[in-house]
Amino acid sequence: RGKMEEGKAYSPDGVFAHLEMLEARAHEAAIKQEETERQEEKLARLKARVRELRHQRDELQAKVDLQQNGQLGKEGAVSDPAQPSARAVLEWKIKSLKAMLQVFYLTGISGKLTKRGVCFCISTAYEGTYLDSYYLDLLTKSEVQIHRHSIPIFIPLEQIAKKYLQTDIRRFLSVLSDHLNAYVGRRYQADQLQERFSDQIEGTLQRNSLCNLLVFNYDVSSKSKTFPFTARLLYGDLCCSLPTEVTVSPAPDAPASLAEMAAAHSDLFRRVALHKAFCSFSSTEES
Amino acid sequence: MDETVAEYIRRTVLKIPRDEIKTMLQKWGFLSETQLQTINFHQIKENISQDVVQLCEENSADIKQAAVLDIIYNHIYPNKRVWSVYQMNKAGEETEFFDLTDFKKTFKRRLRSALKNVTINFREYEDNAIWIRIAWGTPYTKPNQYKTSYVVYHSQTPYVFVSASVLKSNLPLLCQALVVASNYHDIREMELRSHSLNSLKDIVFKRYSQNFQTYYPRPLQERNVAPESADLRIIQENKNEKERIERVNREVFGDGPQPKLEFAQYKLETMFKSDPEMDVLDKREPFRCLVKFSSPHLLEALKSLAPAGMADAPLSPLLTCIPQKARNYFKIREKKGFFPGSFVSP
Numbered sequence: 001r002g003k004m005e006e007g008k009a010y011s012p013d014g015v016f017a018h019l020e021m022l023e024a025r026a027h028e029a030a031i032k033q034e035e036t037e038r039q040e041e042k043l044a045r046l047k048a049r050v051r052e053l054r055h056q057r058d059e060l061q062a063k064v065d066l067q068q069n070g071q072l073g074k075e076g077a078v079s080d081p082a083q084p085s086a087r088a089v090l091e092w093k094i095k096s097l098k099a100m101l102q103v104f105y106l107t108g109i110s111g112k113l114t115k116r117g118v119c120f121c122i123s124t125a126y127e128g129t130y131l132d133s134y135y136l137d138l139l140t141k142s143e144v145q146i147h148r149h150s151i152p153i154f155i156p157l158e159q160i161a162k163k164y165l166q167t168d169i170r171r172f173l174s175v176l177s178d179h180l181n182a183y184v185g186r187r188y189q190a191d192q193l194q195e196r197f198s199d200q201i202e203g204t205l206q207r208n209s210l211c212n213l214l215v216f217n218y219d220v221s222s223k224s225k226t227f228p229f230t231a232r233l234l235y236g237d238l239c240c241s242l243p244t245e246v247t248v249s250p251a252p253d254a255p256a257s258l259a260e261m262a263a264a265h266s267d268l269f270r271r272v273a274l275h276k277a278f279c280s281f282s283s284t285e286e287s
Numbered sequence: 288m289d290e291t292v293a294e295y296i297r298r299t300v301l302k303i304p305r306d307e308i309k310t311m312l313q314k315w316g317f318l319s320e321t322q323l324q325t326i327n328f329h330q331i332k333e334n335i336s337q338d339v340v341q342l343c344e345e346n347s348a349d350i351k352q353a354a355v356l357d358i359i360y361n362h363i364y365p366n367k368r369v370w371s372v373y374q375m376n377k378a379g380e381e382t383e384f385f386d387l388t389d390f391k392k393t394f395k396r397r398l399r400s401a402l403k404n405v406t407i408n409f410r411e412y413e414d415n416a417i418w419i420r421i422a423w424g425t426p427y428t429k430p431n432q433y434k435t436s437y438v439v440y441h442s443q444t445p446y447v448f449v450s451a452s453v454l455k456s457n458l459p460l461l462c463q464a465l466v467v468a469s470n471y472h473d474i475r476e477m478e479l480r481s482h483s484l485n486s487l488k489d490i491v492f493k494r495y496s497q498n499f500q501t502y503y504p505r506p507l508q509e510r511n512v513a514p515e516s517a518d519l520r521i522i523q524e525n526k527n528e529k530e531r532i533e534r535v536n537r538e539v540f541g542d543g544p545q546p547k548l549e550f551a552q553y554k555l556e557t558m559f560k561s562d563p564e565m566d567v568l569d570k571r572e573p574f575r576c577l578v579k580f581s582s583p584h585l586l587e588a589l590k591s592l593a594p595a596g597m598a599d600a601p602l603s604p605l606l607t608c609i610p611q612k613a614r615n616y617f618k619i620r621e622k623k624g625f626f627p628g629s630f631v632s633p
Contacts, residue, residue, distance in 0.1 A: 110501070112500050112501055114500050119499050119500045119501060121499070121501045135497070135499035135501070137497075137499060137500075148493075148497055148499075148611065149493065150493050150494075150497060150499070151493075152492070153444045153445070153446070153491070153492050153493070154441075154442075154443040154444050156380070156382075159380050204411070206387050206388075207415070208384075208385040208387065208415060208442040208443055209385070209415045209441055209442045209443040209444060210383070210385070210442075210443050212382070212383075212384060212385075213384045213385060213386060215386075215387075215388075234384060236382065238382055
């Protein structure tokens with residue numbers, strides 16, 4: 001009892017609610033801080049690793065230089081001292097080449113010259129998980145042509161090729177890579193939803209090959225009762241893994257207070273990956 | 288329960304191999320676990336099917352549920368039917384959103400507006416495959432559940448897999464309903480047929496193994512290398528040639544399993560080339576003939592021809608182009624240039 005500072009809510013209910021809110025805020029702030037600290041730690045670790053690798057590289061480079069200089073000096077000398085150094089150079093070359101190829105593969109688009117053109121490999125990833133790789137075998141004799149490929153049939157390859165293949169091959173690969181990455185991202189989210197949150201989904205998740213339209217019913221708990229919501233996610237931009245249009249509606253006979261929650265969910269689905277949104281539902285319910 | 292439905296269910300159960308009956312009934316989900324436990328699945332199939340019909344009677348099964356059981360059976364044993372592939376075209380370039388509910392509604396409405404007496408059932412599977420079962424009637428008779436066509440469609444793709452089996456006259460109706468429901472303009476039959484539905488999918492969806500040249504180090508596959516003879520006096524004379532054949536074969540066929548086709552048919556309309564002095568044919572006319580290759584697994588057989596020493600490597604492109612051209616029916620006319628045979632596009 002008694003007046004609170006700054007003339008806030010006077011009644012006991014208000015005090016508790018206020019306290020709860022402060023608690024929640026502090027909790028959120030703590031989580032955010034933890035997150036930032038973790039990120040900084042990770043960054044520091046990676047920086048240290050980069051320094052380590054650079055040091056290693058310099059060491060090896062020095063070794064190579066040394067041995068090459070040594071070899072020039074002893075031209076007539078046979079076998080043993082020369083052998084290990086030639087072998088070491090070769091091994092070093094192979095190792096650095098493999099690392100280079102690995103880097104190219106990790107960047108997502110890599111290519112190899114073939115007898116009649118180029119073969120490209122587009123590797124896709126979503127949020128740190130490497131997913132499928134797709135290949136394009138191009139002929140570059142007179143005009144650029146697609147000889148063979150393993151692009152899924154529902155990706156509009158012909159359209160993209162018509163626009164960019166002849167004029168700007170970099171753009172072609174970039175646009176195609178965007179389509180493929182967005183597709184695997186959408187598919188990953190839908191798969192995650194089905195695998196990890198199947199208990200909250202009522203009935204089946206309606207999807208399609210491109211995963212650009214998802215319709216499903218899910219359970220929402222409010223005040224220890226569960227209510228079904230229907231969600232319809234439309235991904236209008238095929239190069240994007242977030243939906244452009246979202247409709248979330250509670251059941252027709254649901255209490256009016258749920259309308260606000262539906263709107264909040266709708267907004268969340270538009271901004272956040274689907275499985276992460278569901279993660280946050282379960283965590284807010286727990287707290 | 289309708290007599291015809293009972294009989295239909297009985298006959299469907301009889302088709303299923305005895306060891307699979309229980310699992311399939313469970314997948315069907317129409318009979319409860321307790322009901323299924325009352326059936327002795329070790330008796331002869333005749334009796335099992337009678338028991339099943341009895342239980343369906345208790346649950347008042349109708350034709351819709353019976354049709355679902357039929358779809359499940361055909362989904363597990365698709366290779367009992369012959370499948371053709373149809374390709375659809377569209378002019379527009381808008382992004383397709385493919386709403387499943389709209390598709391089903393439009394398809395049913397379109398088909399029923401042309402022919403009222405049809406039974407249409409849908410079932411969707413994990414891999415975005417939509418199975419459609421259609422039982423055909425006539426304007427004056429009820430649908431005949433034993434005259435069914437099956438359609439398998441993957442959303443947002445231009446390919447449809449059809450097992451028509453009967454009543455070719457209904458195909459145009461079916462095609463039109465498909466085109467309208469899936470938002471395309473026209474549809475044509477491809478020259479590609481097989482019993483193996485999955486292999487047809489592999490071919491048109493390009494899921495079969497193609498050997499792409501990349502730098503990304505793939506683990507070298509351990510191949511079955513016959514143990515080198517312990518006796519050093521025995522030498523492989525043709526080692527180089529053997530290795531060359533292996534290499535060429537791998538380049539053409541890839542490393543993985545081949546799609547399963549049963550035959551390839553070549554209709555020749557080429558001139559007979561004989562020694563002019565022999566003068567076999569009086570008229571200079573194309574010599575019409577049909578060459579058909581059959582095999583339980585044609586592409587694997589072709590792949591093994593050169594290593595077995597029965598053919599030269601590389602094989603004729605006419606044989607090796609089958610998966611890439613997505614066809615196993617060819618028409619060959621006179622060569623004009625170096626292109627190996629001209630194909631008639633249907």
